[in-house]
Amino acid sequence: MPYTAEISRANPTCFVFVVDQSGSMQDQIGGGEVVQRKAQVVSDAINRLLYELTLKCAKEEGVRDYFHVACLGYGASVGSAFAGALREREMVPLSEIATNPARLEERTKKTPDGAGGLVEQTVKFPVWLDPVADGGTPMTQALAQARRLVSDWVDAHPSCFPPVVLHLTDGESTDGDPSTATQGIMSLLSTDGNALLFNLHVSSAGGTPATFPDNDAALPDQFAKLLFSISSYLPEHMKVYAKQQGLATSDGTRGFVYNADVTSIVQFLDIGTRASDLR
């Protein structure tokens, strides 16, 4: 059965985040009280996820390299999106990520005090990725680069749990049709199955949000439909996990989220990086 390979230090796997950093990521997301820039929301979500991963893999002797992680950004240029000590690094073992955030930010958070009120709390927040919004949308180039990273990875780890590429974008490619590159990613495989490509689309076209849908009927434009069609089906264990999160799933459920709110972006990353048990 595919997607059941053990993830261990001896048999690690990788995640590749591909992040849209084009000028339009400057736009705002959400309504009501909390209005944030898309770029900020996306980078926060990925930073949070990276911290989550380092905790998940923390053992008594330190963080274990169950995963290696790459973050590619595309906008004014295409390349590693890590800031600080990891700048320009592509595939980075998780233990190095754990010890090398660009900085710790002090953030104030309003949290419920348990008595119906809210209290302000200052918490430290590790940051690896800065919010960037600048330039065009060279999506095809970025995905081709992701393909190369995944291809190198599966060559070096032929029996790994298949790599997962998580692509977060807000718009249409400005350097041609990305489907060749995405097909290229999904056709790469390890003995445990094909590499997975999940897409998150924060469109300005409006329309009903969709989280892990199994058809494209409700999607408003061609580009959303294209992204849906180039998203991998969710493997079984991720579907089980999505179901536990209260999401409806079916055989056709794909790793695709349209016009998500902040929570859904976090959920997208959470489900998409859900590994079977770590050993």
Place this chain on the structure above:
Amino acid sequence: MKYPSGADYAEALQNTAACFRDPELAGGTVQSTPLGMPRAISGNFASVFCIVSPRGKRYAIKCFTRHIVDQQDRYVAVSTALADLDRPWQVAFDYQQYGIFVQGRWYPLLKMEWIEAQGLLPWLEEHLHDSEAIADVTAEFGAAVSDLQSAGLAHGDLQHGNLLVDRAGRLRVIDYDGMFVQSLANRGAAEMGHLNYQSPLRTMDDFDQTLDRFAAWLIYVSLLLLVDDPGLWIQFHDEGEEKLLFGRDDFVDQEVLEALSGPPEFDPALQSLRSCWDADDLAQVPPFDPAALPTPSEMLSGDFVVSTAPAAASRARRTRSAEPLPPVEDLEFCGGLLLSRTSLALAVVGLLGLPLAVFLPVAGAAVAVAGLLTAVLIAVPAYRSQPENDARQSAAAELAARRHDREVAEDRLAEVQQGERGGGARGPGRTVVPSQRAASPSQHDAQRLRELEAERARAHDALQELQSTEAVRLRDALSRRQETHVQALLKANEIDRAILLGVNRSLARQLASRGVFTAADLTSVEVIDGGGRSGRGQTMVVLRSGRRVKIDGFTAANGKSLRSWYLGEVAKAQASAPIALSASETAKIRQGIEIERRQLKSAQARLMKRISQENRMAKHRAQNGQVRERQNDSRNAAAAARRLVLGAQDDLEEAQWAEQVAARRAESYARLNVWRFLLR
């Protein structure tokens, strides 16, 4: 309910005054990473943090990231059961249903005493050369499992991560989340345990007091083997592997047992593993009972290796000291009574002559002299001729001889004892240094390595070949696709519909009787001009099966029109056949090849790993062989020296006894003197 994530907890823990209600935890300090973030140790459904209470006491706080059914009931049951048990390997804990406040809600936590300890894997790596420490931990592990077993409990997830060794070198067993307690029997298992320690047969439905058997055997035997030969760690444990010596792969394909079989002292241990691994049913896994195996301390001393046969034999011999010595006998002379009495009478007569000499000096003196003289003259030869005298002499000679023997035996013992001490200085111990000369692998190992190498070469060739297969497969697929297309069209062309081409209905029936209904049923038409009964020629048809049949009633002309119809149809079909594969077909073929390539690569990688492992093992075995040989040599020499000493001791004991017996006999005869001869 969705539980907080590790990061949620880590965030809440940045303010311990707000997140705890337990007075020992509230306001405590969280142990941090060098970056200043809370330091976590995570498992699959919880993260553990270390909190130092305001009064300086350390606690481990387990925060759950997944919901566990009946969690509170489970912990209460486990807590009660363990409180009754009260063994040194236990770690105290306190389950708090409303323990930690995260994002506006209370969540449960588990508060445990913090123990300064190392996980079993890093501890083993540091203590590989301290076989005594490993032996102690092994024994403690066996005892802990026995404690659980006899209380009707099962831990549920015995594995290296849940076995700690504290600073005092004592084993501590942690993580009681999956424990079986009788009162939880109908709740079912909460988890499946570590893959590398559980039988592949275990399911979530398996939840009873036998749950630990498989893991307990696996761990105990692994540790026991390591006590004997720490080199096994280097052989069988690759860096980063989540196992001791054996993992899931080994349970399924038991090659590892083959690699280990050889040293005879391993046999009982390997036998235990085999009986666990071979079980077709969890119920067949034998109860954990290490009594059949050498104990860790026996493994340590290696006593069971050296045959104790000579020592045993000597102990089996009769111990002389236990046997009573013969008593000193009160012997009497048997013969010569008449002579002795006569001489005694004469002596009495002679003595009577003495008072007579007062009155009749000459006569008295004569009587006395004659009487005594004759008494002596009779008595002395008579005494001398008694056989008892010979016996006494021989007893004395015997005693002298035995005394000499004993002295010789004493010298001999001193000599062999000296020899043994001398040999002992060379040391028959376990610390034999392998020779610097590289040990060459045994013939068997070399053969196996050659086979593996050949296998790897085949995989390599197959991989090379695969690269050129893509074009071939694409071409074959296209030609199959075209063929299918043509056949499909031909099949659609029933001969009936071809009547207009000069083949009338009855002829069509003739064709049908030969199994030819459509153009797809034949592969060629042969026409023979001027043959047949009518002289108008004949027609043969080659069927798809390759069979050549004559069609009755077909003239050459009929045949020709059939042929031209057939060829026309084929040409038409071919013209409309696809000239390229569809993108999806091509992709599918490429993907198929890719899968094969991956499989081959992974097989190749596995082989490479296997080869390097085998190489290491062969080297280790060869070196081990040398060491063992030398160990055996010196052990044999020591055993031989020991045997000599034991033999000499026995000989001495024997000689001493013989001497004592001889002495008793000699003493008995020594009483048989001349007076005893006369005065009886």
